[in-house]
Amino acid sequence: MNSELRRLLERLSEGNVSVDEALDALGNTYTDLGYAKVDDRRSQRTGFPEAIFCPGKTPEQVANIGVTLRDAGEVVIATRADQEHAAALLAAVPEARHIENARLLIAGRAPDLEGLVAVVTGGTSDIAVATEAAEVAAALGAEVERYWDVGVAGIHRLLANRERLERADVIVAVAGMEGALPGVVAGLTDAPVLALPTSVGYGASLGGIAPLLTMLNSCAPGVAVVNIDNGFGAGYLAALLLRGRQRRQ
Amino acid sequence: MNSELRRLLERLSEGNVSVDEALDALGNTYTDLGYAKVDDRRSQRTGFPEAIFCPGKTPEQVANIGVTLRDAGEVVIATRADQEHAAALLAAVPEARHIENARLLIAGRAPDLEGLVAVVTGGTSDIAVATEAAEVAAALGAEVERYWDVGVAGIHRLLANRERLERADVIVAVAGMEGALPGVVAGLTDAPVLALPTSVGYGASLGGIAPLLTMLNSCAPGVAVVNIDNGFGAGYLAALLLRGRQRRQ
Amino acid sequence: MNSELRRLLERLSEGNVSVDEALDALGNTYTDLGYAKVDDRRSQRTGFPEAIFCPGKTPEQVANIGVTLRDAGEVVIATRADQEHAAALLAAVPEARHIENARLLIAGRAPDLEGLVAVVTGGTSDIAVATEAAEVAAALGAEVERYWDVGVAGIHRLLANRERLERADVIVAVAGMEGALPGVVAGLTDAPVLALPTSVGYGASLGGIAPLLTMLNSCAPGVAVVNIDNGFGAGYLAALLLRGRQRRQ
Amino acid sequence: MNSELRRLLERLSEGNVSVDEALDALGNTYTDLGYAKVDDRRSQRTGFPEAIFCPGKTPEQVANIGVTLRDAGEVVIATRADQEHAAALLAAVPEARHIENARLLIAGRAPDLEGLVAVVTGGTSDIAVATEAAEVAAALGAEVERYWDVGVAGIHRLLANRERLERADVIVAVAGMEGALPGVVAGLTDAPVLALPTSVGYGASLGGIAPLLTMLNSCAPGVAVVNIDNGFGAGYLAALLLRGRQRRQ
């Protein structure tokens, strides 16, 4: 973008843009809805679009931000949507899909990326969060494979899927309770592992703090961690890793 | 003991003991050193002797409690001893062995127990704590096997020792950092697993809280947990489980 | 299992099984329902069956996993079931019993185990969690005795039941609030004590963290701890301890 | 004091004190050393003197505050003194006693109070903190009895001293690790129990947080808690309770 800056300044210096246009170009790369400044050229800057985090927003706000993004040609992704958010967005952006167990709405799909993302869960109860990761990665262009319920309590289930997992370029490992899955996976394969802790559990799981800590303390290197239940973040980063792979090819 | 109580009361009722003797029998089953009330008949009551927790005690106190226990015929176990504690106890109870990396002193050995305790560690850095567990279990009569550095970062090291581990009657699984070892072990074998978290790690290991939480949240049942770095407790309980096994045979 | 592995390899080497059969035998010891990989030979490997942790699963998933386990001849245990989970499972596995205060469903019973498990609670409010422990231990074959409301606030209630408690081979001690019961019990008897903290309490009990810490810091050795409100885990381990006792007799 | 205020205003209204004297009387009831405003009439206001908390103060500051209090006729109590603090205070107030294991210095003694304070500890390692409580209560006029090492791991040691404990008017129960002693004591006797948690322990004792939580969650009513290792506070309050007892007799 600084090279864009140089070009902009050169054009200004050459009289091809006015000072006001230059100021505009430097400052106004968003659409201002008052309650939101929609970063609707984000995919140009950082590779992927902004998402709509629904909690604390009114259904109308969610719908309007969705329309703004859609009209700007961005993929629309709304996370943690309740029924009111979903209804309003579906009314405004009818092409959106509603993945209910993941509280997710998606409209559009980014161009295909090369490479494979594997999403694996420790248990069946982690599927909702893992689905958010898988759907987001797919919407951003990735090919995604899903392996549910291969946690360490019966490690043969993981070992039985090892060869297939090894084909993945990025593995998103999703687990609640003790959260040991990502570390074990990272010790078995040479793909980078995105560790996604979930709030599945009770008592000393502390709402997901326990698996989060487990993953941060992984003995096996090659693991990095996102926030508890942050399927969006894991899916986004998985796609970004694939995208980086082909950026300069 | 209540049946002892009945017998005591019957003997009192029959005039075979005096009221003072009965009061004494009901109350005075320890040796009072002033600063310590040494529970020197503990192995009669709970199966195994009291141990000496050294921190906060003077070397003289440690030595005197050691002598009292030794003279009562108990195994002497002193934990978390610093150099002064160790010197004083060795002077007073010269038959004691000093296992320095575990900050442990032991004199005597309880009768042999049937069965096998396996002590496994996630890493080399956990050996000090694991040694405390292994030595205590051995001093209380158990046969003990040690498997160091079989953590989940390279799970083939654990799987390679699986058959031998399966011979154990109790497994003490020792791990710091992410603490995933006990859960994985419990999913592989039918022996009860005593999970022993260590303070090995840094940052988000929070001095051992992270592996402690991991172990408490183990997806695999068959796991119970002791305090961070509590090798004594794990070794004691492992021996107690063997002892229970033969109590009524 | 490694000896099984040797036998398998020998049979392969001798041409008695094909490579595909061998691969199958090494990898596919579960039933794959897509959303769940049911560990339906777990009791062969670890002694006892897998349980169904209901939260985060749909009623249909719970029912189908239950059927899969039942059909494989396993005891079916579903924990933390809400009303929908329970209805679906009862429809699919009508022989199941629903222990409502413990949110537990059980179908089948493992062969009898030798030995006695005592489950004791500090208060009346701990009964739900304690019942989960007692019912699970019983379903896995144990003889179970229950002692409710013998907490340390009126320690004579515990002392009055001491003789009967001493007949137990394993004691599950259940307490919320201050959680002192397991430590006191462990100081009175020679049975191993499984400490089960509950979330009964308020304020500084921190949802059960306070009794959990109390139990982990028990001065009396012979205590190991499971997760807060984890009646299933305590009952499972209690039965496993009895089972170990007779494994090689 | 408000009745003093009335009297002061009456005397002002009658011309017996000047406005400046009245302002002075309302405001200046301390000695200002610059770095400290010594509350040297505190025992008139709240019954007992101010103590000197040494950490963060220079030895000279400690010594000068000590002299100021002594000269005002107050009992001098300096807590958590290191060797430099102690040396400076002993040089300035040579009549002070230095109780080294409790890091405490005391000069003077308040008038005798009626009633008995019992200080009990769970273990030998708690003696330093308990000594601070006992010495402070004694310096403030209380009769004090000490019972060391009667913790719940061997509860017969406590029961054996029960009758003597019942003579106490206030019991200070001191414990680290699991901290169960105060609750058990409160269930056995009708005296109020001041619970004093210590930092004795390791791992999940969290520097005394574990016994603190235990004590706050005591099932037995009749317990109130002071800060971790706050022997001064417990001893002060114990004496204050005796003092209240005789305030209006």
Add this chain to the structure above:
Amino acid sequence: MNSELRRLLERLSEGNVSVDEALDALGNTYTDLGYAKVDDRRSQRTGFPEAIFCPGKTPEQVANIGVTLRDAGEVVIATRADQEHAAALLAAVPEARHIENARLLIAGRAPDLEGLVAVVTGGTSDIAVATEAAEVAAALGAEVERYWDVGVAGIHRLLANRERLERADVIVAVAGMEGALPGVVAGLTDAPVLALPTSVGYGASLGGIAPLLTMLNSCAPGVAVVNIDNGFGAGYLAALLLRGRQRRQ
């Protein structure tokens, strides 16, 4: 009680009681309802009756325990009762009063105690918890005065009531949010202060942990702390302090 023990043993020795009667006397000082072992002679042992902690108990259990206590001549106190608990208890013990804002039911009143308890709150929102303390102290025989909304944000409101507060023998200081009231009160008066933190607040009040910590760290000695929102405990201990005052007069 040990002197009772001596008398019991003497009577046994003299043949005045049988062994079975002696065993009974030593062990059975409670009424066993199965789900509860009602400590119905607690006021003989510790001065005051057991209370019924309602959460986790069924309405029937609460009602039956209430009847048992009432029939034993104890004051009946049920805390944290929801509407079902209250209805069941009122049906079974119709003489009970229901203090709804404090979720408290009380039947009966202990004999009058000498002395005065002052209950003060920092704010209006703390009144529910403070009322629990005041009502419990009154039911146990204390004279109680209430001072609502005298917190430190407008300290003149406290100073204006100082003279009246100084007449109290025990002060229960109730505060949420920052929880500074007890420390300020303790610096103004010579009565012991029972600090009662409430969960009033939000954000960094952490459900009452913030005022709890404030009170534990009070610079002014003469303060001891009970659990968050534990009005029962504060009122009970306040009455116990008055009772102690007259125990031996």
Add this chain to the structure above:
Amino acid sequence: MNSELRRLLERLSEGNVSVDEALDALGNTYTDLGYAKVDDRRSQRTGFPEAIFCPGKTPEQVANIGVTLRDAGEVVIATRADQEHAAALLAAVPEARHIENARLLIAGRAPDLEGLVAVVTGGTSDIAVATEAAEVAAALGAEVERYWDVGVAGIHRLLANRERLERADVIVAVAGMEGALPGVVAGLTDAPVLALPTSVGYGASLGGIAPLLTMLNSCAPGVAVVNIDNGFGAGYLAALLLRGRQRRQ
């Protein structure tokens, strides 16, 4: 006020007020409603009125306190009002405005202050809390500008508004999740920054603890922090800073 005190004492000394009047003047600067001691001359003492914190108060209490403040000529501000609180207050003080998304009611407005307060939010979901801050500052007399959704995830949105922000005399920076906005703002401008963390977020945001910690650890000086979601406190302090500015001009 002490100069008022001097004047009062002089008038007493001169016989112009009685002792009772003086006592009254010294103590009774509030209106006592029983359940509340309304600090209705607070704006004289500290510059601004007391607010009504609604949680834990009955609607009637809120309404009556509101009437008392209104009748005393104070601005009425009620925070965290639920629908019942709002209805009761609106009935009693019909001139109040109800800002529903901020759960805030306000009646009256303080005299205009010189200077400008800018309230900025990291995201759209922070608007409710930010609105509380903005409305309170405005009610206390400040001119307020609002900049919503300028968080650091798209920092160009903040930079684009930088020049306008620089006109502010105080900036209230509101953010949840990572809470980085206040530190970035403080590094860009020379206005003091009041950092207001919100509970917007999930998982490791810990109900707002994460942004609170971020703000406390700000590398950029010039930042001070208020409680999580404490829009009232931030708005109040922002107005107070403007007011101080003109106090002595």
Add this chain to the structure above:
Amino acid sequence: MNSELRRLLERLSEGNVSVDEALDALGNTYTDLGYAKVDDRRSQRTGFPEAIFCPGKTPEQVANIGVTLRDAGEVVIATRADQEHAAALLAAVPEARHIENARLLIAGRAPDLEGLVAVVTGGTSDIAVATEAAEVAAALGAEVERYWDVGVAGIHRLLANRERLERADVIVAVAGMEGALPGVVAGLTDAPVLALPTSVGYGASLGGIAPLLTMLNSCAPGVAVVNIDNGFGAGYLAALLLRGRQRRQ
């Protein structure tokens, strides 16, 4: 700066600066030492200079950054300096003063500000942190008054200084342990209060977390909080508030 930006762009458009000069002006407002990018025009941008946080820096780095700032005409402030840091900086910037108890070095003084900062401490042990605040505020141009040891344990000491405190434009209130001082001060005066928690205390003070929470939960509005022991931040902000006051007069 954006108006500077407009001017820059206009000059570029007019050919008065080259593209490279414009790029330089937009980007390079710091001195790059490799290991540090010294923000040596910070006082132009944010009103006051950058400070040197010493921990983790080598003495040479501290000295070189100090020289860079001094040579740029900035006030040099180095915080948390150990003896090596101090020696190196004093050698390189000999005009610096070393305030040892505050681990602070200062060279230079900003122009005088109008208005008065009062720094008050709860106790003598808080003086080191308070001195850091006072010295920094003074170095940045403020007039500063210091009031040590006026904490709430003897609130008359605070009330006696009330009139003088009321002359202050900003009050920095410094306290450890319970941390109640800022809230009480804010209830007494109309100046904004910067609350500065210290790590003075032990046990449940949790290294200053307790007073930090107290201050964040202050019932009295008009308080904002800085990090534990952050005397620099409090002093800086206090001076910034005075500076704002006169910015546009």
Add this chain to the structure above:
Amino acid sequence: MNSELRRLLERLSEGNVSVDEALDALGNTYTDLGYAKVDDRRSQRTGFPEAIFCPGKTPEQVANIGVTLRDAGEVVIATRADQEHAAALLAAVPEARHIENARLLIAGRAPDLEGLVAVVTGGTSDIAVATEAAEVAAALGAEVERYWDVGVAGIHRLLANRERLERADVIVAVAGMEGALPGVVAGLTDAPVLALPTSVGYGASLGGIAPLLTMLNSCAPGVAVVNIDNGFGAGYLAALLLRGRQRRQ
């Protein structure tokens, strides 16, 4: 590896390997030193070698593990080495380099990887941790650029380096205190950001927990987090991401 498994089984089936050889191949892919099971073929399995975590290991253990890895042809990386560890390893593996400020030793270098890793720090004090990351990534084959001291307190320093940062394929963003750098960087660029929190800070930074939480809650997606001060993990993962990029090209 499962395809290797198939090949192994086929060779066994064809009689080309013996059963013992097959067992060996399945199990023994490490070198057993007793105290360590060196995973010396890890780079074949997961792409990169095992590292030596020094704390808790004796110098001899560190040296011997180093020799074993070196002799197996692996890159040797020893982290958190103290002086004794370093001396022993340098004696045994003299070709190792000792990067003292990062407590790191490295011998050997993996083949060059395509792509660029940028390591950026918020401040000068974060350099030690960042150097660990940079050196590890370089040793594993990456080209690495370092940008020190570009934190958000003076965000122009970051913006000035933006164009160069945009050339990176992976960015490791290192920050202590508030930890806002990774989120801001992720909002500016399209490279994946590995967030590395450091323990630089004091008070409410809680030893690095504050920046860790900040990074986990990053509003900008494209960020994943490693443990506090885990430079090794960040550098390893950065190299792994580059390696993945070229794995299948």
